[in-house]
Amino acid sequence: MAVTFETAEQVRETTEQKYKYGFVTEIEEDRAPKGLSEEIIHFISAKKHEPEWLLEWRLKAYAHWQKMPEPKWAMVSFPPIDYQDAFYYSAPKSQADGPQSLDDVDPQLLETYKKLGIPLEEQKILAGVAVDAVFDSVSVATTFKGELEKVGVIFCPISEAVRDHPELVRKYLGSVVPYADNKHACLNSAVFTDGSFVYIPKGVRCPMELSTYFRINAQNTGQFERTLIIADEGSYVSYLEGCTAPQRDENQLHAAVVELIALDDAEIKYSTVQNWYPGDENGKGGIYNFVTKRGACRGRNSKISWTQVETGSAITWKYPSCILQGDNSVGEFYSVAITNNAQQADTGTKMIHLGKNTRSRIISKGISAGRAQQTYRGLVRISPKAKGARNYTQCDSLLIGDKCGAHTVPYIESRNRSAKVEHEATTSKISEDQLFYCRQRGLGEEEAVALIVNGFCREVLQELPMEFAVEAQKLVGISLEGSVG
Amino acid sequence: MLEIKNLHATVDGKEILKGLDLHIRAGEVHAIMGPNGSGKSTLSYVLAGREGYEVTEGSVTYKGKNLLDLDPEERAGEGIFLAFQYPVEIPGVASTTFLKHALNAVLRYRGQEELDAMEFVKMLRAKTAALGIADDMLKRPVNVGYSGGEKKRNEMLQMAVLEPTLAVLDETDSGLDIDALKVVADGVNSLRAPDRSMLVITHYQRLLDYIVPDHVHVLAGGRIVRSGGKELALELEKTGYAEFAGAAA
Numbered sequence: 100m101a102v103t104f105e106t107a108e109q110v111r112e113t114t115e116q117k118y119k120y121g122f123v124t125e126i127e128e129d130r131a132p133k134g135l136s137e138e139i140i141h142f143i144s145a146k147k148h149e150p151e152w153l154l155e156w157r158l159k160a161y162a163h164w165q166k167m168p169e170p171k172w173a174m175v176s177f178p179p180i181d182y183q184d185a186f187y188y189s190a191p192k193s194q195a196d197g198p199q200s201l202d203d204v205d206p207q208l209l210e211t212y213k214k215l216g217i218p219l220e221e222q223k224i225l226a227g228v229a230v231d232a233v234f235d236s237v238s239v240a241t242t243f244k245g246e247l248e249k250v251g252v253i254f255c256p257i258s259e260a261v262r263d264h265p266e267l268v269r270k271y272l273g274s275v276v277p278y279a280d281n282k283h284a285c286l287n288s289a290v291f292t293d294g295s296f297v298y299i300p301k302g303v304r305c306p307m308e309l310s311t312y313f314r315i316n317a318q319n320t321g322q323f324e325r326t327l328i329i330a331d332e333g334s335y336v337s338y339l340e341g342c343t344a345p346q347r348d349e350n351q352l353h354a355a356v357v358e359l360i361a362l363d364d365a366e367i368k369y370s371t372v373q374n375w376y377p378g379d380e381n382g383k384g385g386i387y388n389f390v391t392k393r394g395a396c397r398g399r400n401s402k403i404s405w406t407q408v409e410t411g412s413a414i415t416w417k418y419p420s421c422i423l424q425g426d427n428s429v430g431e432f433y434s435v436a437i438t439n440n441a442q443q444a445d446t447g448t449k450m451i452h453l454g455k456n457t458r459s460r461i462i463s464k465g466i467s468a469g470r471a472q473q474t475y476r477g478l479v480r481i482s483p484k485a486k487g488a489r490n491y492t493q494c495d496s497l498l499i500g501d502k503c504g505a506h507t508v509p510y511i512e513s514r515n516r517s518a519k520v521e522h523e524a525t526t527s528k529i530s531e532d533q534l535f536y537c538r539q540r541g542l543g544e545e546e547a548v549a550l551i552v553n554g555f556c557r558e559v560l561q562e563l564p565m566e567f568a569v570e571a572q573k574l575v576g577i578s579l580e581g582s583v584g
Numbered sequence: 585m586l587e588i589k590n591l592h593a594t595v596d597g598k599e600i601l602k603g604l605d606l607h608i609r610a611g612e613v614h615a616i617m618g619p620n621g622s623g624k625s626t627l628s629y630v631l632a633g634r635e636g637y638e639v640t641e642g643s644v645t646y647k648g649k650n651l652l653d654l655d656p657e658e659r660a661g662e663g664i665f666l667a668f669q670y671p672v673e674i675p676g677v678a679s680t681t682f683l684k685h686a687l688n689a690v691l692r693y694r695g696q697e698e699l700d701a702m703e704f705v706k707m708l709r710a711k712t713a714a715l716g717i718a719d720d721m722l723k724r725p726v727n728v729g730y731s732g733g734e735k736k737r738n739e740m741l742q743m744a745v746l747e748p749t750l751a752v753l754d755e756t757d758s759g760l761d762i763d764a765l766k767v768v769a770d771g772v773n774s775l776r777a778p779d780r781s782m783l784v785i786t787h788y789q790r791l792l793d794y795i796v797p798d799h800v801h802v803l804a805g806g807r808i809v810r811s812g813g814k815e816l817a818l819e820l821e822k823t824g825y826a827e828f829a830g831a832a833a
Contacts, residue, residue, distance in 0.1 A: 531635070536672040539632050540686035540742060541660035541693065550685055554676030554725065 131188035137161065140289055143188045147258045147292070150265060153272075160278035160288035167282045173445035174474040174506060175414050177387065180352060187290045187323075243307065252305055252336075253298040257325050260296035267298055271329055275358040275395045275422070283354040283416070284391040287323045291356070294325035299334035299365070308564055310339040324355040330365035332398065337368040339567060353412075355390045363398030363425065370563050371419075372571055374411035374578075380469075382441035385413025392419035393449075396428035396457075404431040405448070406562045408571045410578040413442060418476065420449035423457035423485075430459040433559040435571075437552075437578045438471030438503070447477035447508075452485035452518070461492040464556045467503035468582035474506040481518040488515060494524040497555050499548065499582050534583075544583050549576025585610045585647060585781050586750055592641035592806075593630050600626040602806035603642070608750070611778040615792055615817060616785045618803035619825040624785045625669065627803070628754040631783075632666040633659050646750070660686075661693025663749030667739040667756050674726040679738065682726045683708065683745050690746055711744045715771050733764035740771035751775070752783045757791040769794030789821040804828035 131142050140161055144154040169180075247254055253264060261268050278288035299305050330336055340357075353375065359367050369392075378385025388411075394403035405419040415438075421430025432448035450459035459479065467473045479490045496505035507524050529551050537547035553560065553572050560568050560575075586608040593601040600623045608614050618624050629637045631644065633656040644651040646662060654662065674682065688698040699707065712719065717737055727735050736756055743751055753772065757765055772782065772795050784795055792800070792814065800816040801808045802825070809828050810816070 530672075532672045533674055535632075535634050535656065536668065536674070537686075538656035539660055539666050539668075540682075540746065541657050541690035542685060543657050543689065546685065546689060550677055550682070551674060554674055557676035 131186065133186055134183040135161075135185070135187055135290070139187050143290060143292060146188065147261070149258075149261055152269060153261060156273065156278065157289050160285050161290075163279050164282065164285040164289055167279070167285055169282050170416075173416050173476070174472065174508075175416060175443040175445050177414055177443075180387075182286075185352065188292060246306060250303050250306060251300040252303060253296065254309055255296055257294040257296045257327060258292075260327075264296070264298070267329065268296065268327065271327060271358065271360055273358075275360060275393045276356050276391050280391060283389040284356050287325060287354045287356045287391070291323045291325035293323075294327070294355070296326075297328040297336060297338065299330045299336045301331045302333040303331075304334065305336040308337045308339055322353055324353075324357075326355070326357040327360075328358070328367060328369070329360045330362065330367050330401075332362045333364040334362075335366045335368075337370070337564060339370050339372075339564060341372045341374065351384075351387055353386055353388045353390070355388075355392075357390070357392040357419075359392075359394030359403055361394065361396050361398060361401035361403050361425075361428075364400045365398060366402040366404075367394060368404045369394070369406070369419075370567060371405075371407040371409075372563075372567060372574065373407065373409045373415070374574065377411050377440065377442050378413040380440045382413040382443075385442070386411065387414045388412035388417065389414075390417040392417065393422065394420070394430070395422045396425050396430060396454075398428070399425040399454075400427045401425050402429040402431075404429075404433070404562070406433040406559065407435070407446075408560070408563070408574065409434070409436040409444060409446060410574055412444075415442075415444040415446055417444075417446045418448055420451070421459065422451045422453065423459065423488075424453045425457075426454040427456045427458075428454055429457070432459075432461045432463070432477075433562045434463045435466070435556045435559045435575070436464070436473060436475075437466045437575065438468070438473045439578060439582055440469040440471060442469075442471045443473070444471075445474040445476055447475045449478040450480070450490060452479075452481045452488040452490070454485060456487040456489075457485055458488070459490045461490070461494075462558050463492075463494045464559055465494070465496045465505055466499065466552055466555070466579070467496070467505050468499035468579055470502045472504045472506075474508060476508045476510075478510040479512070479520055479522075480510075481513040481515050481520065483514045485515050486517050488518040490518075490520045492520075492522045494522075495555070496524075496526040497552065498526065498528045499579065529583075545576065545580055548579055548583050552576070552579060586783075587645040588642070589644075590642035591627075591630070591639065591644065593626060593637055593639050595626060595637055599640070600806055601630065604803070604807055606801065606808060608781045608783065610749075610781055611776075612799065613776065613782045613784065613795065613797045614799045614801065615795075615797035615814075616783065616801050616803050616808075617787070617789070617817065617820055619828070620787065622803045623806045624787075624803055625754055628666055628752045628783075628785055631659075631664060631752055632656055657689065658693065660746070660748075661690050663747075665743050665746055665748035665751045667736075667743060667751065667753040669755040669758055671727045671730075671735040671739055673728045675728050677726050679722045679724060679726050680708065683722075683742065686742065687745055708745065711741060714774060715741055715744060716767070717741055732759045733761070733767065736760060736764065736768050737771070740768060740775075744771070744775060747780075749779060750781050750783065752785065754785050755787060756784070757786055757788060765791065766794060789817045792817045802828060 131139050140157050144157060276284050278285050297309060328338060361367050375386035375388055396403050403421050409415055423430050430450050436444050436446050438444045448461055461477060463475050465473045465475055475494045481488045494507050498505055505526055509522055511520055513520055533551055534547055553575050560571055563571055588604055588606040591601050591604040616624060639652055684704050691698050721734060756768055797814055800812055800814060802810040
C-alpha cells in the first residue's frame with residue numbers, strides 16, 4: 100500500500116532532481132521530497148526553526164524507528180505500509196488548489212453536512228473551500244485568545260510553543276509517550292509537524308472549552324499531529340478534538356500522539372469525535388488512524404478523563420490511557436466506537452494504577468454493522484504499591500446484522516491484594532421486537548436504529564460537552580445509514 | 585374505515601388466518617375474543633405489518649387504501665396504533681425522547697408541522713395529567729424496569745399522544761390486576777371519539793366490563809365464527825369457547 104498525497108505527481112517533478120544530489124536543510128522549498136531519511140528530518144526541523152535538542156530527539160526517534168517492528172497484536176489487517184512512498188512535509192495547501200466554492204464539492208458530502216446541521220461557513224472550511232481572510236472564526240479565535248491570555252492560559256500550535264515556551268516543551272514532550280513507545284508513536288516523534296500545545300497555570304480554571312477548531316492554523320490538520328497538554332496544580336481544562344463532519348484527507352496514514360499531564364489536584368477532560376473518511380464500502384481509500392494517546396496523573400488527587408466517539412477511518416488503532424501515579428488520582432475512559440461496512444477498529448484503554456487509592460472507570464460501547472470487525476482491548480494493571488486501588492469496567496457490544504463481529508479482550512493484572520477490580524461485558528443485537536415496536540410508532544427503520552443505538556451509548560454521550568453531544572447523537576445515526584434493511 | 589376480506593395469513597409457512605372477514609366503521613369499538621391459538625395476535629400483527637406475517641390471500645383496505653402495500657411506519661402514519669401485549673424495552677432512550685421522535689415522525693408523514701420542544705412538553709403535560717401518569721416515568725428509559733401496569737399505562741399514553749384513527753389493543757388486559765385494568769380501561773374510554781375506531785382483542789370477558797364494545801366477534805380456527813352485540817361477551821363468559829373448538833378443523 101502506498102501512503103498517498105494529492106500533489107504527489109507535481110511534487111515529484113519539482114523535487115526529485117534535488118533529492119538526487121543530496122538534499123540539505125537549507126533549501127527554500129515548501130515540500131520535502133518523498134520518503135523518509137535523516138535529511139528529511141533535518142529539513143522539517145529547519146523549516147520549523149527548531150532548537151538543536153529537538154532535532155536530536157527527532158533523529159534519535161528516527162534511528163529507533165528503523166529498528167522497530169510494527170505492532171502486530173491488534174485484530175486488524177491491512178497490506179504492509181510503504182513508508183518511503185509518502186511525503187512527510189508540505190507547507191499548508193495553497194487555497195488555489197482547493198475547490199473554489201461549495202458548488203465544486205461532492206454533493207454527497209454536502210448532504211451529510213446538512214444532516215448534521217453545520218453552518219455554511221463551517222462547511223466551506225471542512226470541505227477545503229477557499230475562504231476569505233475575514234472569516235468569522237478568525238475573529239472569534241482572536242477574541243478567545245485575548246481572554247485566555249488574561250488568565251495566563253497558553254494555547255497555540257506546538258511549533259510556536261517550541262519557540263516561545265521551550266522550557267515547558269522540553270520538560271514534558273515525550274515524558275508520557277516516549278519516542279520508543281511503539282512504532283507509530285516513534286514515527287510521529289521523528290516527523291511531527293503540527294498539533295496543539297496547552298498550558299493551564301496553577302489554580303486556573305480554563306474559562307472556555309478549548310477546541311482544535313478554534314486554534315489558529317487548524318485548517319490543515321496534520322497527518323502526524325502532536326498534542327501536549329499540561330494542567331498545573333489545581334487547574335482545570337476541557338479540550339475538544341475533531342469534529343463530527345466527515346473529514347477528508349489525502350494522507351492515508353495518520354499517526355498522532357497526544358500527551359496529557361495533570362499535576363496535583365488538576366483535572367483534564369479530553370473529548371474526541373473522530374470521523375475521518377472511512378473509505379468506500381469496501382474500505383478503499385479510507386484513513387488508517389494509528390493514534391497514541393496517554394495521560395499521566397502525576398499529582399495527588401489529579402484526574403484525567405477521556406471521552407471518545409469514533410465513527411470514521413478505515414482502521415482505528417487507539418488506546419487512550421491513564422497512568423495513575425499520584426495518590427487518589429482518577430482515570431476515566433468513555434468510548435463509543437461505531438464500525439460499519441468494511442471498517443476495522445481495535446480500541447480500548449490502559450489504566451495503570453501506581454499510586455494509593457487510585458480509581459479508574461472504563462465504559463466502552465462498541466457498535467458493529469455491515470462486515471465490520473471491532474475489538475475492545477483494555478488493560479487494568481494494579482502495581483504492588485497501589486493500595487486500595489479500584490477499577491470498574493463495563494464493555495457492551497451491539498451487533499447489527501449477522502456479518503459483523505465484536506470482540507472483547509480485557510487484560511487484568513493485579514499485584515495488590517487490597518485492590519478491587521470489576522469487569523462486566525455484554526453482547527447484544529438490536530432485536531426485531533425493538534425495531535418493530537419503533538416502526539409501529541411511526542419511526543422509519545433508520546431513525547429507529549439511530550434512536551436505539553443512541554440509547555445504547557447514552558452513558559458515554561452524556562459525558563461530552565453539551566454542543567458536542569447533540570452533534571454526536573446525529574452522527575451516530577448517520578454513521579449507521581444503510582446498515583439495516 | 586377498515587375492511588378485511590377473506591384474509592389468509594401464514595407464519596413460518598403455517599396458515600393461521602383462514603379467511604377472516606371484518607368490517608369496522610368510524611367510531612365503533614369492536615371486541616375480538618377467542619381461545620388461545622385462534623389467531624388473535626396474528627391478526628393484530630398482520631394489521632400492523634410485522635415482518636414474518638405473510639398475507640397469502642384476501643385484502644385489507646383502510647380509509648380506501650390498500651393497507652398491505654404499506655410499511656409498518658406508514659401504517660402508523662395512516663393512523664393505525666397497536667397497543668402491545670408485551671411492550672418492548674428500549675434501554676437508554678427516555679420515554680419522553682421516544683414519544684417526541686414518534687410523534688414528529690407521524691406528523692411528518694401526515695404533512696403536518698412538527699412540534700418544537702416547548703410545544704411538545706406542553707402537550708405531553710396535558711396528556712399525562714389526563715391519564716394520571718407521573719413525570720418520573722417519562723424520564724426513565726422506555727419500558728425498562730416498568731411494572732406491568734406502568735407498561736400498559738405507557739402504551740395508553742403513546743396512543744393518546746399519537747392520536748390514531750384505529751387503535752388495536754392486543755390482549756392489553758394480560759398480566760394486569762383489577763386496579764391496573766381499570767386505569768387502562770379509563771384511558772381507552774377517554775380516547776373514544778366519533779372518528780376513532782378500536783379493535784379490542786382479549787381472551788377474557790372482564791376487560792369488556794370496562795370497555796363496552798359495540799360489536800363482539802369470536803375468532804376461532806383463523807376465522808370469525810360468530811358476531812353479535814356486547815351481550816355475546818357475557819354469553820361466552822358462561823359457556824366458554826368449547827362450542828367453537830370444532831371450527832378449527
